[in-house]
Amino acid sequence: MTNLGRSRRIQSVTEAVGRTPLVRLRVVTSKAPSVEVYAKLEFANPGGSVKDRAALRMMTTALDDGRLTSKKILIDSTSGNTGVAYSLFGAALGVRVRLVMPSNVTRARKDIARAFGTELIFSDPMEGSDGAIRKVREVVAADPDSYFYPDQYSNPDNPLAHYYGTGAEILDAVGDKVTHFVAGLGTTGTMMGTTRRLKEHTRPIRCIAVEPSEALHGLEGLKHLESSLVPPIYDPHVPDEIARVTTEDGWDMADRCAREEGLHIGHSSGANVFAAVRLAEKLHREGHGGCVVVIVCDRGDRYFAPMKWERRYVW
Ligand SMILES: Cc1ncc(COP(=O)(O)O)c(C=O)c1O
Numbered sequence: 001m002t003n004l005g006r007s008r009r010i011q012s013v014t015e016a017v018g019r020t021p022l023v024r025l026r027v028v029t030s031k032a033p034s035v036e037v038y039a040k041l042e043f044a045n046p047g048g049s050v051k052d053r054a055a056l057r058m059m060t061t062a063l064d065d066g067r068l069t070s071k072k073i074l075i076d077s078t079s080g081n082t083g084v085a086y087s088l089f090g091a092a093l094g095v096r097v098r099l100v101m102p103s104n105v106t107r108a109r110k111d112i113a114r115a116f117g118t119e120l121i122f123s124d125p126m127e128g129s130d131g132a133i134r135k136v137r138e139v140v141a142a143d144p145d146s147y148f149y150p151d152q153y154s155n156p157d158n159p160l161a162h163y164y165g166t167g168a169e170i171l172d173a174v175g176d177k178v179t180h181f182v183a184g185l186g187t188t189g190t191m192m193g194t195t196r197r198l199k200e201h202t203r204p205i206r207c208i209a210v211e212p213s214e215a216l217h218g219l220e221g222l223k224h225l226e227s228s229l230v231p232p233i234y235d236p237h238v239p240d241e242i243a244r245v246t247t248e249d250g251w252d253m254a255d256r257c258a259r260e261e262g263l264h265i266g267h268s269s270g271a272n273v274f275a276a277v278r279l280a281e282k283l284h285r286e287g288h289g290g291c292v293v294v295i296v297c298d299r300g301d302r303y304f305a306p307m308k309w310e311r312r313y314v315w
Contacts, residue, residue, distance in 0.1 A: 013089075013092050014056055014092055016046045017052045017056050018169065020041050020042055020169070021041050022038040022039065022040050022041070022174065023261075025037045025257075025273070025276075025294075027260040028253070028256050028260055028261060028273065029277055032277070032283065035283050035284050035288075035290045035292060037277065037280050037291075037292045037293075038174060038292070038293050039261075039269075040169075040293055040295050041263075042297050042298065043265070043296060043299040045085075046088065048081070048298055048302065049081035049302075050298065051081040051085045051297075052088075052089075053161040053165050054082065054152060054161045054189050055089060056085065057157040057160060058152065058157045059089055059090075059093060059150070061157045063093065067148055068148040070094055070095065072148045073096045073146055074148050074149075074150065075097075075098045075100070075136060075139060075147045075149055076100070076150050076151065076152060077100045077123070077133045078101055078132070080101065080105050080106075080221075081221065081298055083101060084109070084113060087099070087112070087113045087116035087117070087118040088116055090116065090118065091116040096117075096119075097113075097117075097118040098119045098120075098147075099118055099121065100122070100132045100135045100136040100139065101122065101123065101132055102123050102127070102129065102132055106302070106303065106304070108304065121139065123135040129228075136149065152189065153229075153231035153232060158187055159188075159196070159233055160193055162192070162193025163194070164197075166190065166193065166295070170194065171197070171198065171201055178198075178205055178291045179290040179291050179292070180207070180276075180292040181195065181205055181207045181208065181294075182208045182210060182272055182275050182279065182294040183195075183208075183272060184210040184219075184221065184297065185209050185222060185223055185225060186223055187233065188231050188234040190295055191207070191209045191238065192234065194207075195238050206241070208239065208243050208275060208279065210222065210242075211223070211225060211242055211243070211245075212224045212245065212250075213244040213246045214246065214247065217247045218251065218267060219245070219268050219271050220268060220303065221266070221298075243275040245274050247267070249270075249271070250267050250271030252270070252274075253270040253271070253274040253277070254269065255270075257269075257270065258300060263296065264300040264301060265296050265297075265299060266300055266303055268297050268298075269296040269298065272294050272296070273294055273296070275294075276292050
């Protein structure tokens with residue numbers, strides 16, 4: 001039978017953001033049969049990642065209150081996905097976009113942003129995403145009137161996009177049963193906003209933040225907070241728990257999800273799913289059962305050559 005439930009007519013690509021599906025993981029969770037694990041597929045957003053939500057809200061709010069106009073250039077630092085989202089919505093909303101990124105991000109990332117007409121500025125690859133943040137601040141300070149700098153690390157609309165979107169959607173889909181939520185920490189917007197919404201639910205939901213185990217890691221999109229600039233939107237009291245995941249475990253779980261679940265996911269998503277499966281197995285062993293929702297941030301094809309095949313972490 002054909003299911004036409006997702007078919008709808010929309011006026012702009014911006015309306016395609018959100019309402020992402022939750023898919024049950026059945027094989028990688030086989031050692032935890034009493035626990036349901038659902039992956040929220042954020043790659044189903046039009047820009048291919050969870051960052052569409054934050055980028056769109058930061059842009060539309062600024063357009064509404066006049067901080068962003070057609071005469072200004074939107075500028076920000078990005079590890080990639082937010083840049084794709086700014087670029088896509090910039091094109092759709094008639095906003096010029098300029099991005100600062102470490103020069104070693106994949107060729108594909110640069111090409112996707114440029115395809116939408118975005119201009120790129122490169123920062124020192126050895127300084128990672130913190131170097132890109134410092135560089136964008138310098139560029140804006142030199143000519144503040146020309147730019148709108150959303151600064152995803154301190155912009156409240158980043159977590160609010162997840163409060164009103166991701167969190168509300170999870171409750172709509174599995175509010176009757178969800179017991180745990182797992183998401184990684186990058187800007188921390190997903191974790192902060194979604195958790196705040198889930199904590200308003202009548203039943204307690206335990207929220208677990210995923211962080212790389214090592215300062216030098218290959219889980220692009222995630223931050224090792226101890227050794228990084230801590231984002232101003234981060235409140236350490238929001239997550240109930242921090243789960244640390246190694247690069248190898250994140251990459252291996254991403255591979256397993258492709259082969260065993262038909263989900264070709266990125267490495268930060270692999271780390272999130274690894275933490276969710278480890279949690280599900282613990283709940284099962286302890287006889288609790290449960291329902292875990294885990295964020296799948298983007299698709300694995302965004303991490304093709306050279307990193308994927310070399311298995312080397314050039315940060
Ligand atoms: C691939 C990927 N995973 C995870 C994250 C983390 O999401 P957030 O910035 O909401 O913490 C990001 C954000 O940049 C990302 O690009």
